[in-house]
Amino acid sequence: MMKGPKKWRLFALMTALLVVLSGCGREEISTLIPAGKVAQDQFNLLILSSVVMLFVIIVVSIIYVLAIVKFRRSKVGEDMIPEQVEGSARLEFIWTAIPIVLLLILAVPTVYSTFDLADVTAMDAQTEEGIAESLTVNVTGKLYWWEFEYPEQGIITAQELVVPTGERVYFNLISADIKHSFWIPSIGGKLDVNPENVNTFYLEFDRESAELDNGVFYGKCAELCGPSHALMDFKVKSLNREDFDQWVAGMQEEQEAPTEAVAQEGQALFEQSCIACHATSGVGATPGVGPNLATFGDRNTVAGFMEHNEENLKNWIADPQQYKPGNLMPNAASLNNGEPFSDQELDALAAYLMGLKVEE
Amino acid sequence: MSSNAQKTGFGATIWDYITTVDHKKIAILYLISGGFFFLVGGVEAMLIRIQLMKAGNDFLSAGTYNEVLTMHGTTMIFLAAMPILFAFMNSIAPLQIGARDVAFPFLNSLGFWLFFFGGVFLNLSWFLGGAPDAGWTNYASLALASEGHGIDFYSLGLTISGFGSLIAGINFLVTIINMRAPGMTYMRMPLFTWTTFVASALILLAFPPLTVGIFFMIFDRLFGANFFDVTMGGNTIIWEHFFWIFGHPEVYILILPAFGIFSEIFAIFSRKRLFGYTALVFATILIGFYGFMVWAHHMFTTGLGPTANAVFALATMIIAVPTGIKIFNWLLTIWGGSISFTVPMIYAVAFIPSFTAGGVTGVMQAIAPLDYQLHDSYFIVAHFHYVIVGGVVLAILAGTHLYWPKMFGTMLSEKLGKWTFWFFFIGFHLTFFIQHFLGLMGMPRRVYTFGADQGWDLFNAISTVGAFFMAVGVIILLVNVVMTTIKNERVGNDPWGDGRTLEWAIPSPPPFYNFAQTPLVRGLDPYWIEKMEGNKEGMIYAEPLGDIHMPNNSFIPFVMSLGMFVASFGALYHLDGDKAWALPVLIIGLGITFGSMLVRSWKDDLGFIVTKEELIADQERIQREAQAREGGKNGGLK
Numbered sequence: 002m003m004k005g006p007k008k009w010r011l012f013a014l015m016t017a018l019l020v021v022l023s024g025c026g027r028e029e030i031s032t033l034i035p036a037g038k039v040a041q042d043q044f045n046l047l048i049l050s051s052v053v054m055l056f057v058i059i060v061v062s063i064i065y066v067l068a069i070v071k072f073r074r075s076k077v078g079e080d081m082i083p084e085q086v087e088g089s090a091r092l093e094f095i096w097t098a099i100p101i102v103l104l105l106i107l108a109v110p111t112v113y114s115t116f117d118l119a120d121v122t123a124m125d126a127q128t129e130e131g132i133a134e135s136l137t138v139n140v141t142g143k144l145y146w147w148e149f150e151y152p153e154q155g156i157i158t159a160q161e162l163v164v165p166t167g168e169r170v171y172f173n174l175i176s177a178d179i180k181h182s183f184w185i186p187s188i189g190g191k192l193d194v195n196p197e198n199v200n201t202f203y204l205e206f207d208r209e210s211a212e213l214d215n216g217v218f219y220g221k222c223a224e225l226c227g228p229s230h231a232l233m234d235f236k237v238k239s240l241n242r243e244d245f246d247q248w249v250a251g252m253q254e255e256q257e258a259p260t261e262a263v264a265q266e267g268q269a270l271f272e273q274s275c276i277a278c279h280a281t282s283g284v285g286a287t288p289g290v291g292p293n294l295a296t297f298g299d300r301n302t303v304a305g306f307m308e309h310n311e312e313n314l315k316n317w318i319a320d321p322q323q324y325k326p327g328n329l330m331p332n333a334a335s336l337n338n339g340e341p342f343s344d345q346e347l348d349a350l351a352a353y354l355m356g357l358k359v360e361e
Numbered sequence: 362m363s364s365n366a367q368k369t370g371f372g373a374t375i376w377d378y379i380t381t382v383d384h385k386k387i388a389i390l391y392l393i394s395g396g397f398f399f400l401v402g403g404v405e406a407m408l409i410r411i412q413l414m415k416a417g418n419d420f421l422s423a424g425t426y427n428e429v430l431t432m433h434g435t436t437m438i439f440l441a442a443m444p445i446l447f448a449f450m451n452s453i454a455p456l457q458i459g460a461r462d463v464a465f466p467f468l469n470s471l472g473f474w475l476f477f478f479g480g481v482f483l484n485l486s487w488f489l490g491g492a493p494d495a496g497w498t499n500y501a502s503l504a505l506a507s508e509g510h511g512i513d514f515y516s517l518g519l520t521i522s523g524f525g526s527l528i529a530g531i532n533f534l535v536t537i538i539n540m541r542a543p544g545m546t547y548m549r550m551p552l553f554t555w556t557t558f559v560a561s562a563l564i565l566l567a568f569p570p571l572t573v574g575i576f577f578m579i580f581d582r583l584f585g586a587n588f589f590d591v592t593m594g595g596n597t598i599i600w601e602h603f604f605w606i607f608g609h610p611e612v613y614i615l616i617l618p619a620f621g622i623f624s625e626i627f628a629i630f631s632r633k634r635l636f637g638y639t640a641l642v643f644a645t646i647l648i649g650f651y652g653f654m655v656w657a658h659h660m661f662t663t664g665l666g667p668t669a670n671a672v673f674a675l676a677t678m679i680i681a682v683p684t685g686i687k688i689f690n691w692l693l694t695i696w697g698g699s700i701s702f703t704v705p706m707i708y709a710v711a712f713i714p715s716f717t718a719g720g721v722t723g724v725m726q727a728i729a730p731l732d733y734q735l736h737d738s739y740f741i742v743a744h745f746h747y748v749i750v751g752g753v754v755l756a757i758l759a760g761t762h763l764y765w766p767k768m769f770g771t772m773l774s775e776k777l778g779k780w781t782f783w784f785f786f787i788g789f790h791l792t793f794f795i796q797h798f799l800g801l802m803g804m805p806r807r808v809y810t811f812g813a814d815q816g817w818d819l820f821n822a823i824s825t826v827g828a829f830f831m832a833v834g835v836i837i838l839l840v841n842v843v844m845t846t847i848k849n850e851r852v853g854n855d856p857w858g859d860g861r862t863l864e865w866a867i868p869s870p871p872p873f874y875n876f877a878q879t880p881l882v883r884g885l886d887p888y889w890i891e892k893m894e895g896n897k898e899g900m901i902y903a904e905p906l907g908d909i910h911m912p913n914n915s916f917i918p919f920v921m922s923l924g925m926f927v928a929s930f931g932a933l934y935h936l937d938g939d940k941a942w943a944l945p946v947l948i949i950g951l952g953i954t955f956g957s958m959l960v961r962s963w964k965d966d967l968g969f970i971v972t973k974e975e976l977i978a979d980q981e982r983i984q985r986e987a988q989a990r991e992g993g994k995n996g997g998l999k
């Protein structure tokens with residue numbers, strides 16, 4: 002529907018207008034400021050249906066207001082007995098037929114778009130050399146974090162999805178535990194992350210996230226999955242294809258060992274206490290028990306929702322349950338021979354983790 | 362006249378209500394307990410809004426918040442809205458068709474007590490280790506993983522109260538089919554009776570899938586079955602289907618009686634026959650029918666595939682047509698009428714734009730691709746509160762004012778009623794209108810907190826302010842009820858002055874046998890017809906004055922339900938393994954229930970006869986009271 006460039010421009014104009022009118026929320030997360038083809042299609046449907054529905058509301062309102070103004074008892078007289086009208090077949094026909102026409106106007110783009118957005122046939126297309134033409138990301142929802150595996154590239158990351166702009170990216174979604182739902186509001190509608198089957202769809206990212214105030218799009222879990230459902234956020238970095246390829250190459254390289262003494266201390270501690278669950282290399286890794294931390298230093302948040310600084314990181318490691326109730330990370334003492342991490346140990350871990358970067 | 366014997370004292374009154382099989386008293390029981398649960402659910406709603414008042418609030422913890430939101434939804438749907446509507450159905454529908462009681466008075470009492478004990482059981486979870494926390498939809502993967510006994514309270518409590526609802530539904534169906542007065546053909550039934558009839562049919566067909574789903578859940582959690590355990594080959598999507606095959610018709614079980622109440626109000630306070638009565642009846646039936654064809658629109662994002670989504674999207678859109686027919690027929694009913702803005706009518710008039718707003722967002726969500734954005738966001742929260750509060754709750758408040766005199770013999774204050782209305786109505790729109798935009802701005806539902814960097818602070822704060830307005834409105838209503846009860850100014854048969862249907866032809870409240878003589882119905886709005894023809898007596902009758910056969914009170918329904926209540930504790934704690942008392946409690950509870958069934962089966966209870974002489978004496982008493990009232994101050998509206 003509405004593929005014509007003119008209509009597209011009209012809707013773009015209306016989008017801009019709505020932004021001006023504000024109340025549209027933040028561009029990182031609002032469905033009203035679409036930043037991808039899927040969200041744009043859905044936004045167009047929103048506008049179309051709002052216009053049709055506004056028409057309905059106006060018609061009802063006019064009859065309604067006239068009726069309650071004209072026929073007040075104080076106006077028509079206390080003793081007036083109205084004519085007991087039975088009904089009118091003609092009127093019944095009119096208000097059956099007109100809604101049907103309005104619904105048909107909505108039905109055609111609905112059916113078209115339902116099939117269009119579910120069309121993943123091009124997902125497995127390969128070039129002559131047997132390389133996949135489009136990017137596929139396997140998403141696994143876990144309590145309460147997200148794992149992103151790039152099977153063709155052989156890399157894994159967590160909490161921050163990195164994608165190229167200007168092309169279709171396909172997603173395979175599955176849950177490792179409770180049902181979740183994968184939603185990036187400004188990029189496109191949600192799809193459930195079921196524990197028993199893989200759900201597949203595509204999204205397109207038209208804007209580089211670096212242009213945004215906070216540098217990332219916000220992703221959400223949209224299905225109640227336990228106490229920390231509200232905190233099961235992830236972030237999305239959209240890079241142009243060149244930067245994306247560079248990022249992939251960075252991920253595929255071996256991590257450099259830290260040079261600072263304090264970070265080296267942190268690494269030793271990490272390898273003793275944390276590495277059983279958290280990988281620090283993005284390469285070929287099998288899915289982890291805990292989030293892969295290869296890109297931790299590049300991220301915008303700690304635990305998906307807290308500001309990215311050493312203070313929050315140390316607090317989180319010291320007592321994860323306080324910040325994300327019900328998450329599966331063991332408490333600090335059980336990882337550290339029965340002792341909570343000392344301030345010095347936390348400093349070391351934080352220095353090490355903040356140094357894990359693949360971006361420049 | 363054993364049951365009519367004048368007993369006094371508080372204890373005697375309590376005993377009378379516990380054992381009553383009179384549909385009017387059972388209605389009062391439904392109203393009081395439904396009203397109580399409505400307040401409980403309302404407090405839970407306030408807790409939710411206080412928690413979301415500002416970003417990062419720590420008023421409730423994450424786990425507690427999930428319990429509160431689950432209990433808010435479950436309580437409001439199962440324990441508040443349905444029972445209060447049952448109160449009106451029980452009280453009014455038998456009167457509207459000219460019946461002396463429902464078809465099965467004993468079952469009526471049993472249905473109430475099952476609901477009551479189920480509801481109490483569910484709410485006791487708060488004090489016994491924690492309430493359910495998987496949402497009122499109780500999706501299986503989350504429910505199975507939930508610790509503690511919350512989910513078991515949910516499944517056992519809803520099983521018991523679900524039996525009650527099913528029994529009530531069957532009872533209304535049989536009553537309306539069999540007990541209509543002579544001349545009361547189907548197409549002369551008042552619209553409230555029609556909607557009761559269709560809603561009861563929906564109950565009959567919709568509750569079994571829920572019961573099956575909950576049984577699977579109970580088996581999974583208590584007996585280690587694997588219906589929903591994915592790791593053992595189970596499937597959680599099946600729960601979603603079971604729940605919504607029940608859950609969607611459930612919405613219509615709530616909204617259809619609400620439509621019925623508003624239909625009565627529009628006709629009464631416009632002094633006009635319902636416009637397009639036939640169309641309204643068929644629209645009701647169609648809505649009920651389509652209600653079973655659209656459940657998967659709650660599952661558009663589950664991943665059913667584009668074909669299923671497209672089919673269910675189109676099916677859902679079709680429902681807008683009969684609903685639109687209703688809206689326009691109501692508008693044409695008041696068009697050309699003589700509108701009196703009493704409190705019930707104000708609610709009815711306010712309902713039209715509120716419900717239309719809720720309806721159009723429903724159509725928007727029927728557009729499956731658009732719903733991928735709207736689903737599980739605050740947009741859907743806004744939508745269903747617009748239809749449930751803007752439709753059902755406004756109907757409940759309107760019905761409370763409209764039928765209060767018929768149920769209690771006194772009029773709620775119009776002045777306080779208008780205060781309640783304005784606070785509630787403004788608060789309602791303030792709370793929920795803005796939530797549409799929160800959803801579009803990316804806020805998912807069922808989140809216990811949100812960050813300051815999401816841009817949702819202001820709108821959430823406004824929404825919370827609105828919730829306080831609604832709370833003030835409800836408090837004024839309570840004051841109104843207390844003051845009206847204390848004043849106790851009795852009113853006559855037709856306190857609104859423009860009653861059209863049979864219930865307004867008899868005293869308020871009616872005598873326990875309802876109609877001394879069964880009336881003869883000569884058309885739609887029978888009482889209005891008699892009034893217009895100047896019939897001073899009220900009605901003409903289908904039978905001479907004679908003996909009336911009435912059912913005896915019974916304590917058995919209470920005991921039977923109590924047994925289920927006791928047994929549930931046994932079942933719930935049995936699987937803990939360390940509680941030796943659990944199994945005996947389960948057996949004793951079931952023993953009480955089956956024992957009382959045996960007593961009921963073996964002991965003949967033939968009821969009693971009200972003789973003609975007693976009837977005449979009672980009718981004279983009623984007339985004396987009416988004259989005394991006329992002599993003093995004229996009760997009623999004018």
